[in-house]
Amino acid sequence: MTDITPHGSQPAKLGHSPVADVPHVLRATDTNPKAAKRAERQVASMFLLSIILVIAFIVCYVTIDKDTVVYIPVFGEVALLTIMLGLTSGLSILLIGAGAIQWAKKLMPDVEVVQMRHEMASPADATAEAAANYERGKEESGFARYPIIRRTLIGAMALFPIPALFLLRDLWSGGLSGKASPDEILSHTLWRKGERIVVDETYQPIKPEDLPVGGLVSAVPANLMEEQELSGNLDARGKAAIILVRMDPTEIVAQQGDGWDYQGIVAYSKICTHVGCPIALYEQRTHHLLCPCHQSTFDLANAGAVVFGPAARNMPQLPIGVDNEGYLVALDDFAQPVGPSFWERG
Amino acid sequence: MSTTSPVETAGAGAATYVDQRLGSNKFLARNLGKVFPDHWSFMLGEIALYSFLVVLLTGTYLTLFFKPSMVEVIYDGSYVPLKGVSMSEAYSSTLDISFDVRGGLLIRQMHHWAALIFVASMSVHMFRVFFTGAFRKPREFNWIIGVVLVTLGLGAGFSGYSLPDDLLSGTGLQIARGIVQSIPVIGTWGAFLLFGGEFPGTDFISRLYAIHILLIPGLILAMVTVHLIMVFTQKHTQFPGPGRTNDNVVGYPLMPVYMAKAGGFFFIVFGIIALVGGLVSINPIWVFGPYTPDQVSAATQPDWYIGWLDGALRTMPNLESHIAGFTLSWNVLVPAVIIPGIIFTALGAYPFIEAWVTGDKSEHHLLDRPRNAPTRTGLGVMAITFYLLLFIGGGNDLIASAFNMSFNSIIWFLRISYFVLPPLMFVLTRRICLGLQRRDREKLLHGYEAGRILRLPHGEFIEAHEPLSVKELAVITSKTDIAPIPTPQKTDIDGVKNKKYAIQSRRSKLSHFFYGENVPLPSAAEIEAGQAHVAADAALEAPLHAYEDADQISTFHGGVLHHPGMAATNAEQQNEH
CATH class of the missing domain: 1.20.810.10 (Cytochrome Bc1 Complex; Chain C)
Incomplete structure (x- = not known):
């Protein structure tokens, strides 16, 4: 048995609402059999249309080629199959819902009913019984009487998850004895003395005269390709990527070491010192480099100093020169770790 | 008259089968x-x-x-x-x-x-x-x-x-x-x-x-x-x-x-x-x-729900400390770890904080109208304002390029707004809520303003009031007035020092802040008097309605209806127009 009653006939305890009930207004479908019949037809039509749309879905799936592209204003160039499958399945599902709700609104009773609530707290006797049971259990187990058992149990329960923490250690297999620690790994890149600077996509070495004043090139070390094949990952690329820009040597205000530019060509890490996005938005007039992720701005004419934004460190600069064939090379690795800061960085 | 179909018979059989094993019919009966x-x-x-x-x-x-x-x-x-x-x-x-x-x-x-x-x-x-x-x-x-x-x-x-x-x-x-x-x-x-x-x-x-x-x-x-x-x-x-x-x-x-x-x-x-x-x-x-770690697309945007975090990262000043050979990146730690931590902790703790402040220990199943808890509503609007500012920060590059603004100024606007706008919105929301409470009280005492001006035979203009609908009356009177926690005493009657004075006093102040300015509902007697007042108005209007129904008023002047008892004045006014 439920304790519901039609709203209004219940002598409800009107705690907050010292007002009478609002009279129930009958709907057209309650009073006019024609309206009820019409609603019945509407609901059934929606369900029927849903069935037809499932068939339409199958027809579309079978007949439309997946590579057919159509142009639809606003939506642009889109795959016809995706659109038709979405339309047919979406509408067939939607109509089931619309039919059910129309049915509920027009044909099912719209009289609100009242159900009483009960306080969430258990009655006092239940609480007393629970307490008595707890006391009995405590007494029978002797939990209070055997302090050594109690304490060792608590200790054991506290410690038993610890092996799980150890098991997580090999999520990274590096850093064991003799191997480099994370901070050492983060502090070194593939750049070393005499390493040629090559264009990042083509791996072509670069001569100073290839780069006009105001020009910018994204570059990587020549040994990167070999390293990527050996390691099978992009880790080295993520640290070694640089950008080369050329400016009038007299415009260079400061750099991170004496004579680190070559005839006005400067090389900076491409990885933002904020949280590590690659940077490529360069404004040649101001020599500013802008990170597209969080808008940290660095001045490449002034040792990569932070001009604006959330980055706290200069962009690391790479000392460069030319080898005996006249190609641009690095003179050393970066003097500081590239990319975002980390605890051990100092 | 309902009949039982074979499907229903089968269904009933299945229900019995399950019930004999799980007692499920008891659940169905209840629910x-x-x-x-x-x-x-x-x-x-x-x-x-x-x-x-x-x-x-x-x-x-x-x-x-x-x-x-x-x-x-x-x-x-x-x-x-x-x-x-x-x-x-x-x-x-x-x-x-x-x-x-x-x-x-x-x-x-x-x-x-x-x-x-x-x-x-x-x-x-x-x-x-x-x-x-x-x-x-x-x-x-x-x-x-x-x-x-x-x-x-x-x-x-x-x-x-x-x-x-x-x-x-x-x-x-x-x-x-x-x-x-x-x-x-x-x-x-x-x-x-x-x-x-x-x-x-x-x-x-x-x-x-x-x-x-x-x-x-x-x-x-x-x-x-x-x-x-x-x-x-x-x-x-x-x-x-x-x-x-x-x-x-x-x-x-x-x-x-x-x-x-x-x-x-x-x-x-x-x-x-x-x-x-x-x-x-x-x-x-x-x-x-x-993906390759050395490429990026311009105007990098996360999905909208991460936008606020990205905005926090973008607007944080570039603080970093170096202590004893270690680096603390406040510029990342604060926006991406500490602020979200505080936000989610505060969210989770809010019900308990509010219950402690108000001292309200009763069960609530009838929802509050936001206006009836002005401080809570204000805090909510304040939090949403803060969230929206962070969200704007997440799209600062899009805003800068769409409206041709400098992203630097947007960032500075936001850095200052984080501290100014949320408190401002709090105060504003709270005032609006209290104003609405006053209006509710007004409605209970005087009915609602019908928007019709009535001119009485002796020349006085009054505005007609109408009684509230049953629904509105129920909604307004659903308000529960909770008294703020009284100010504690430093010492009790015997002069013994109240050791918990400091915390009790703080709680009482917060409680006054929460509920102190609330506008109490009128008493039942006052509401009754209000009804009588509205009824009196209605009585005054009754002859006018009769007049209106008889279709004797052809023109309305600025919403002023002329009382049938003042024929001469009516004519005079009509000539003016």
Whole structure:
């Protein structure tokens, strides 16, 4: 048995609402059999249309080629199959819902009913019984009487998850004895003395005269390709990527070491010192480099100093020169770790 | 007259079979007629639930085709611009889902849209629960579960859009790596363990996959189940209205009306997601290209629900400390770890803080009108303002380019606004709420202003008032006046020092801040007097209505109706026009 009653006939305890009930207004479908019949037809039509749309879905799936592209204003160039499958399945599902709700609104009773609530707290006797049971259990187990058992149990329960923490250690297999620690790994890149600077996509070495004043090139070390094949990952690329820009040597205000530019060509890490996005938005007039992720701005004419934004460190600069064939090379690795800061960085 | 069909006979047999083993009929007897109150805002939580179900269904389908692997392959599918390009298997299989599995793009887009709707509806549902005080006793646990669900929802979304390993998602992961690395002491190791070494490594996509398809959805499913069981056990809250009290629940029975409406609504949500998924492109990963750590697309934007975090990162000043050979990156730590930590902790703790401040220990099943808890409403608006400012920060580059503004000025505007606008909105909201309370009191005492000016025979103008409708009267009088906690005494009558004075005094002050300025409801006698007053007005108007009904007034002058007793004056006025 439920304790519901039609709203209004219940002598409800009107705690907050010292007002009478609002009279129930009958709907057209309650009073006019024609309206009820019409609603019945509407609901059934929606369900029927849903069935037809499932068939339409199958027809579309079978007949439309997946590579057919159509142009639809606003939506642009889109795959016809995706659109038709979405339309047919979406509408067939939607109509089931619309039919059910129309049915509920027009044909099912719209009289609100009242159900009483009960306080969430258990009655006092239940609480007393629970307490008595707890006391009995405590007494029978002797939990209070055997302090050594109690304490060792608590200790054991506290410690038993610890092996799980150890098991997580090999999520990274590096850093064991003799191997480099994370901070050492983060502090070194593939750049070393005499390493040629090559264009990042083509791996072509670069001569100073290839780069006009105001020009910018994204570059990587020549040994990167070999390293990527050996390691099978992009880790080295993520640290070694640089950008080369050329400016009038007299415009260079400061750099991170004496004579680190070559005839006005400067090389900076491409990885933002904020949280590590690659940077490529360069404004040649101001020599500013802008990170597209969080808008940290660095001045490449002034040792990569932070001009604006959330980055706290200069962009690391790479000392460069030319080898005996006249190609641009690095003179050393970066003097500081590239990319975002980390605890051990100092 | 109902007849029993063979299907029903079979169904009854099955019900008996199950009942003899589980006693399920007792449950059905209690609950088939269970009453659920009706209100459009109660559908917000339903949308969240249904969109989550759609996410589960479409996500399961996607797992059949997606390969969570970072092994480099050469793409050879039907998307011509990327043919022959080296990419991870994750990205390549996502391209296959989009171009070579028929209906694959539909399901992928449905999955993404449903996820966005899931997070959005959870957020708005949370606003509704907050502003109506539905989190109060006995529903505090469910509020905490809700906060956990929102957090998990953000995690599910972020882990999901990071999986395809396209240029945009990879950049998001790179930022995540930078954030983990900023955590003091354990951050660097944490990042190495998560990524299996340096970024990007070759392990992360498969690890993230396990988190995205098992861990997070499993937790969400468990939490949603508990959430619903609690709603069911505690019965739904209801908005105030005629005959609705704190002790009853007024609405439609589960069988059949609520079942048809809620079940039908599932199909509506599902159907709309399918339509949007089919018609509106989202996250076109083929445009971004495969991920490589040295490339980035301009105007990098996360999904909307991560926007506030990105905004916090963008607007934080560039503070970093170096102590004893170690680095503390406040510029990352504060916006990405500390602020979100504070926000979610404060959200979870709010019901307990409010209950402590107000000293309110009673059960609440009748929802508060936001105006009746001005401080709470103010705090809510304040939090939303702060959130929106962070969100604007997340789109500062888009705003800068769309409106041709300097992003530097937007950032500075935001840095200052974080401290100015939320408190301002708090004060403003609170004042508006108190004003509305005064208006409610006014309505109870004098009825509502009908907007008709009445001229009495002796020349006095009065504005006609009309009695409140039954519904409005019920809604307004649903307000519960809670007295602020009284100021404690330093010493008791015997002169013994009150050791808890400091904390009691603070609590009393907060309580006064919370409820002190509330406008109390008039007493029953006052309301009665108000009714009488309104009735008197109505009596004055009665002859006028009769006059009106007889169609003797042909013109209205500026809303002024002329009293039939003043024929001469009426004529005079008509001549003026």
